Amino acid sequence: MYYKTPNVDTYVANVIKYRIPVLVSFLTFFLFIFFTYQPKIISSDEMFWLKHSKEFKKTLDKNYETFSLSKLQITVDDFNPSSQEKLHTVHTVLSGLKEVEQVSSLFSEKLIHETKQGDSSMVGVISIDSLQNYKIKNLINESEHHNSNFVDNDFHTFNFYILSKKALDLSQINIPFKYKYKTLSHSINTQYYLLFSLLLIIIVITVFRVLFSNYISSFIAFFVISLTGIITFYIINLLTGIQEIYVAMPLISMSIALVDYLFFYYRWHVSQYKTDTNDALVKMLNRNLSPAFWTSLLTTLGLGSLVFISSDIVKVLSLSVIVSSLVAYSINLSFLPAILSFFQLKHARVPFNKVCSLFASSEVHYSKKSLVLFLTITFTLMSLGAYKIYEKNNHFFHMNLSDEQIVINIPYEKIDLSFIHTLENFSTDLENEFPDSIDTISKSLATVVNNLNEANSQTSILDEQALEQALFYMDLYGLSEDYYNKDYVKIMIVAEDIDKHQFIQWLVNYKDLDIYFIDKGSLLNSAMYEKTVLLSISLLSALFIIGLITGWIFRSFSMIFVGILINSLPIVWFGFFVKLLGIPLSIEMLISMTISLGLASDATIHFAFKYFRSRYFGRTTKHSLEKMFFYSGIPVIFGSLILITIFFLLGISNIEFLKNIGFYSATLILLSLLSDLFILPIILLFLDKFNVQGTRTVRKHNPYLD
Amino acid sequence: MKKYILILFLLTQYLLAIQDNTTVPTYKKTLSLLKTLDSQAIIMGSGKKDIYVFVDPLCHFSRKFISKVTKNDLMLKKYKYHIYLYGIARLHSQEEINYIYDAKNQLNVLLDIMLNDKKFDYLLTPTAYNQEKVREIKNIAKQINVNKRPFIVISQEIKN
Numbered sequence: 001m002y003y004k005t006p007n008v009d010t011y012v013a014n015v016i017k018y019r020i021p022v023l024v025s026f027l028t029f030f031l032f033i034f035f036t037y038q039p040k041i042i043s044s045d046e047m048f049w050l051k052h053s054k055e056f057k058k059t060l061d062k063n064y065e066t067f068s069l070s071k072l073q074i075t076v077d078d079f080n081p082s083s084q085e086k087l088h089t090v091h092t093v094l095s096g097l098k099e100v101e102q103v104s105s106l107f108s109e110k111l112i113h114e115t116k117q118g119d120s121s122m123v124g125v126i127s128i129d130s131l132q133n134y135k136i137k138n139l140i141n142e143s144e145h146h147n148s149n150f151v152d153n154d155f156h157t158f159n160f161y162i163l164s165k166k167a168l169d170l171s172q173i174n175i176p177f178k179y180k181y182k183t184l185s186h187s188i189n190t191q192y193y194l195l196f197s198l199l200l201i202i203i204v205i206t207v208f209r210v211l212f213s214n215y216i217s218s219f220i221a222f223f224v225i226s227l228t229g230i231i232t233f234y235i236i237n238l239l240t241g242i243q244e245i246y247v248a249m250p251l252i253s254m255s256i257a258l259v260d261y262l263f264f265y266y267r268w269h270v271s272q273y274k275t276d277t278n279d280a281l282v283k284m285l286n287r288n289l290s291p292a293f294w295t296s297l298l299t300t301l302g303l304g305s306l307v308f309i310s311s312d313i314v315k316v317l318s319l320s321v322i323v324s325s326l327v328a329y330s331i332n333l334s335f336l337p338a339i340l341s342f343f344q345l346k347h348a349r350v351p352f353n354k355v356c357s358l359f360a361s362s363e364v365h366y367s368k369k370s371l372v373l374f375l376t377i378t379f380t381l382m383s384l385g386a387y388k389i390y391e392k393n394n395h396f397f398h399m400n401l402s403d404e405q406i407v408i409n410i411p412y413e414k415i416d417l418s419f420i421h422t423l424e425n426f427s428t429d430l431e432n433e434f435p436d437s438i439d440t441i442s443k444s445l446a447t448v449v450n451n452l453n454e455a456n457s458q459t460s461i462l463d464e465q466a467l468e469q470a471l472f473y474m475d476l477y478g479l480s481e482d483y484y485n486k487d488y489v490k491i492m493i494v495a496e497d498i499d500k501h502q503f504i505q506w507l508v509n510y511k512d513l514d515i516y517f518i519d520k521g522s523l524l525n526s527a528m529y530e531k532t533v534l535l536s537i538s539l540l541s542a543l544f545i546i547g548l549i550t551g552w553i554f555r556s557f558s559m560i561f562v563g564i565l566i567n568s569l570p571i572v573w574f575g576f577f578v579k580l581l582g583i584p585l586s587i588e589m590l591i592s593m594t595i596s597l598g599l600a601s602d603a604t605i606h607f608a609f610k611y612f613r614s615r616y617f618g619r620t621t622k623h624s625l626e627k628m629f630f631y632s633g634i635p636v637i638f639g640s641l642i643l644i645t646i647f648f649l650l651g652i653s654n655i656e657f658l659k660n661i662g663f664y665s666a667t668l669i670l671l672s673l674l675s676d677l678f679i680l681p682i683i684l685l686f687l688d689k690f691n692v693q694g695t696r697t698v699r700k701h702n703p704y705l706d
Numbered sequence: 707m708k709k710y711i712l713i714l715f716l717l718t719q720y721l722l723a724i725q726d727n728t729t730v731p732t733y734k735k736t737l738s739l740l741k742t743l744d745s746q747a748i749i750m751g752s753g754k755k756d757i758y759v760f761v762d763p764l765c766h767f768s769r770k771f772i773s774k775v776t777k778n779d780l781m782l783k784k785y786k787y788h789i790y791l792y793g794i795a796r797l798h799s800q801e802e803i804n805y806i807y808d809a810k811n812q813l814n815v816l817l818d819i820m821l822n823d824k825k826f827d828y829l830l831t832p833t834a835y836n837q838e839k840v841r842e843i844k845n846i847a848k849q850i851n852v853n854k855r856p857f858i859v860i861s862q863e864i865k866n
Contacts, residue, residue, distance in 0.1 A: 115767070119794055119854050122767035458857060465733050468860035472757070475781060476774055 002554070002609045003616040008285040012278065012337060019338040026335050030227060033234045039245045050520075053527035055508065059516045064409050064488070067101055068167050069519040071405075072160040073180045079155035081133045086176050087158055088129050093173055094162060102482065104405075104443065104492065105160040106150040110479065111139070112448075114455045123456045125477035149405075149494045161405050161492075163519065199649055204258075207642050211634075212269055213347045220339055221261055227331055228257035232323045239319065242312055248591045248661060251650070252320040255643050256598050260295075260328040262635035263606060264288050264336055270631075272348035281337045287631070291609040292329050294553045295602045299325040302546035302601065303594075306538045314535055317591060321598040352634050353626075359633070359677065360625035366682045374679070378565065382572045386540055406495070407519040408507065409488040417467055420446050423489070426513055433506055434498060443492035445483045448474065488516075501529045528587045535590045539597065543568050546601055554608060558687045566604045566680050570596055570671035574664075588657060592664035596672050599643070603676045606632040608684060615690045625681055633677065640673040736850045736859055740788070743846050746839050747788035748812045750775070756861040757785045760792040760843075760852045761820075763806065764799040769820045771856040776817065789816065790843045794855055800840075804832040807839055 015022060050056040059066060074090065076083045091107035094100055107129040114123050128136055137155060151158050162168065170181050201222070208218035232253045233245055268284035299322055306318035412419050423446035452470035453459055459466035474480045483489060495503060504526050507515050517523045543564055550563025571593050578589065610632045614624035644666045651662030731739065740758045747758075761768035772789075775781045791806060793799040802819055805826050809815040818824040832840075850859070 117766060118796060120762070120765045120767045120797075121854050122771055122856060458854060463733075464862060465860065468862060469858060472785070472858070472860055475784065476778070 002290070002613045004290070006286050006289050008282055008289065012281045012285060015334065015337045016278065016281070016341045019341050022334055022338040026227065026331075030230065033230050037230075037234050037237060039233055039237065039243055050523055050527050053523060055517050055526045056523045059409075059518060059523065062409075062411065062516055064516055064518050065165075066518050066520050066523065067163045067165060067407070069405055069407060069521050070162045070164070070167060071182045072162060072170065072175075073182070074158045074160070074175065075156055075178045076158065077156070079133065079137070083177075084129070084133050084136070090173070090175055091129075091160065094160060094168075097164070097168065097173075099165040099168060100162060101165065102163040103160055104150075104163075106136075106140075106158060109150065110477070112451045112455045114457055116457070121457055123452060123473050125473070125479065149496075161494075163407060196649065200254075200646055203642060203645050203649075207638060207645075211350065211638050212265075214345065216343055217265055217269070220265065220336070221258065223339070224261045224328070224331055224336060225254050225257045227335065228324055228328045229253045231327045231331075232320065235323050235327070236316060236319045239323075240312075240315055242316055246313065246316050247658065248595075249316060249320045251647075251661070251665075252317070252595050252598065253324040254646075255595050256321065256324040256602075257328045257331075258642060259599055259602055259635070259639040260292065260325070260332055261336070262639045263292065263602075263632070264332040265340075266350075266635040267631065268340055269345065269348055270350055272345050278341075281341060284340075285333065285337065288332070291605045292332065294549075294609075295605045296325045296329045298546055298549050298553070298601050298605065299598055301549055302542045303597075305541060305545070306535075313531055314538065317535075317594055318538075321594060325598065350634065353630065356626050356629035356633060359629050359681070360622050363678070363681050364622045364625060364685065366685060368686070371682055371686060375565070378569060378572055381576050382568055385572060385575050405519070406493045406503070406507070406517070406522045408491050408493070408522075409516040409518050410491060410513050411488045411516070412484075415445070415467075415471065415484065415489075417462070417464055420449055420462070420467060422512055423491075424450075426510070429510070429512075430493070430506075434495065434503065437495045437498035437503075443483065443490070445489045445491070448479060448483055490518075500525055504529065532585065532587050532590060535587065535594075536585065539571075539590060539593055542597065543571075546597070550601075550604065550608075553605065554612070556687070559608070562608070562680075562683055562687065563601075563604060565683070566675060567597055567600045569675045569679060570600060570668050573671055574668050586660065588660035589664050591661055592668050595665050596668035599640070599669065600672045600676070603632070603636045603672070604680065606636070607676060607680050611681070611684045615688060621685060621688060625685075628681065628684075629677075636676055637673065640669050640676075643669050644673075731850055733862075737861060739846050739849055740859060743790060743843060744788070746843055747790060748806070748816055750787040750789060750813055751782040751785050753781075753783055753785040754865045755785050756788060756863070756865075758788045758790070758859040758861075760790050760847055760855060760857040762794045762797055762799050762855045763791060763802040763816065763819045764797040765794055765855045768856045772817070772820045776821065789813075790847070791816075791840070792843055792847045792852060792855065792857075800832075802826075803840060804836050807836045808833065 056066075072090075072094070074087065076087070088107050091103055091105050095103045095108075107127070109128040110125050111128055111131075112123070112125050114121055128139065131139065140151065140155075141153075149159060149161075168181075170179075204221055205215065205218040208221065209215065211217075229250055233249065236249075237243055264284050267287050268280045271280035271283040303318040303321050306314055307322070410423070423444060427444060427446060449467060449470040450462065452473050453462050453466045456466070456469055456473070459469055462470075471480070474483065504517075504522055507517075508526065517526065546567050547560045547562075547564030551557060551560030553559070574589075574593075575585070578585075607628055610628040611624050614627045615621070619627065647662045647666035647669065649662070651659050651666060743758075759771070761772065763769075775785075775787065791799075791803040793803055806812055806815050806819065815826075819826070847857075
């Protein structure tokens, strides 16, 4: 319980006595892992997601090659003969790249027509690009199915959809216009890793220098973070056999290790002010031993159930939080006191007393009405979110995307009328299912066959002979390879403003055709969708487990709600804001929520421990709040600020996936910090039984107080 | 009123009767008719799929067709072209047709005329054999309703 102060004197004495062996043991263990454990640091997490994907396995079993589908969007001031020529050159250069399988743009579009002179006529296919500039404009403007996916109505924006073996580096290509390149690549290069690590080091050194007026705190922080990270990954490898280190794992481990370290180091730092080094070590341990133990247990039991889910990605994410938390706890109890015992600080003062007083005095007279209103709104939003997740409401997982392309393969035995009609029915079904999103399938064998037949005056209805002729003209004009090969037909679907999850699920469940996704985007989307639902349900359950354990730790029914509320508050409000902004729930959000949950549960326990402890020993509410802010608030504030900055830096990277994790995590940690500073203290005041009784006096002088 | 209905009925019957006369024979019938012309065909390409093509050596689109096919190796390997010369009245190509059919290497002369626009001495009087050949082609062409040039019929069979 919070009022008990564990006696760690002997333990500290032993750690000091054996500090060299302790440090050598850690160093040896570190070196042992370093040389024996060879993790696969994956520069791309695509395979991680796709590992257990049914659709990916199906595509692989069929020996179909998978491709990356990216979009290059070029903006021109004026579409004239000169810019047309330049855009044509870009298309040609892109098509000629070794990795590129196919480029679809206005400049690859073909016009099928029949030219006639009396009783002499022939089906012709010309490239739209070969027309004069004004004719292209007229043709597109007059076209019944204006294909806005390739060009906008004003002829300023041109889209090039690139199907390639890997994501392209367009910096090598001369594109004489402004452009945006959207790729699905999750690849991170070593240079980026190094730059990010360097920034991380600079931020930690700067913040620790400002806070603690020394450098040793940041150097020890690096030791603790590195040790936690490497031991965590090693244990996860031992437990699961998964060798790959997924890109979010170091971020989770670093966040948890840093905040845990701050609680311990900070207490050691401020405790030197009055006492000697050894006493500071004792205070560091006996004040943090219990809350840190409970936070680790909370994380383990809360997220523990996720480990048993048969998904590598969910398993490693939850294990990263759990193992990091346990490892960081062990390191802070052994390695940290051993190394800190070598140091004594000259400037132990931390200049934040006034800030803590300000917080305490402004919050002590809170408005109960406002609190009840806020809690009611939060619980309503939370219940609504929970209901929607449990209902697996598709709208909640909406992933509205514009100009989205999907490439599928459909195997065939024979291209005959029956097969063409099946493809036609597929198009009709698709257009009926998504009437506002899909006007026409941009590239389908059935479409081109029908277009050729319409243009062929020798044939009328599409019969076997008409089909033969259409296929012949496809060969004659070199169209065949864009649409089919000897085993399968390739279909490209362009959708406007569509819910991609729903779209992909519809394709997966389509019965009349055997559909294989060959673009990694769709495969990833299909794999991530399954995990998104799974992870969100698991996280929701974890929140309730965390609440129950919090209640048990403080032996208080009300604390169950505090545990649930404070941990879910950032997630609920974050969810509300992203829903308002129309951003769909994604796996990146859930990863960020996992990080946020790991950190928020730490803060709840530390805050509540400190507050109730001070109250138990007779401090006034205001004084208890001051103590709570000073001993628990400052590490949380600085830890959160460092993490917000780090994740924000991650958010300005050019890798979509990391960018999202960065921004979402930074936002969630900020919300978490705000709730720790402004909501949690008020709820603690609201639940304060000592206040109601008003009779408790200062307990007998406790030497461990503060 | 009855009179008008009767006239309308008779007109409809008349039009349907005309339509019946010009009905295209079935694919099977077309192919069997074309097979009777096998010996008259100028063969181009070595593919497994037979294509029967009616061309006029002076027709712009027939020339375009031959040009596109000959420039594309794949089209010559995938298909076997049975070329029949069938003139369009307005183009007055009878002399060229006779000259090609009279030549020793009919394909080369056909390509010379159609692709290189080569002029020959066309004053040769058509032989009786050539006249018969042209007549036969014309006869089949009418039966299968060859109404334009190039006119193509593709066999669905793939030879081994």
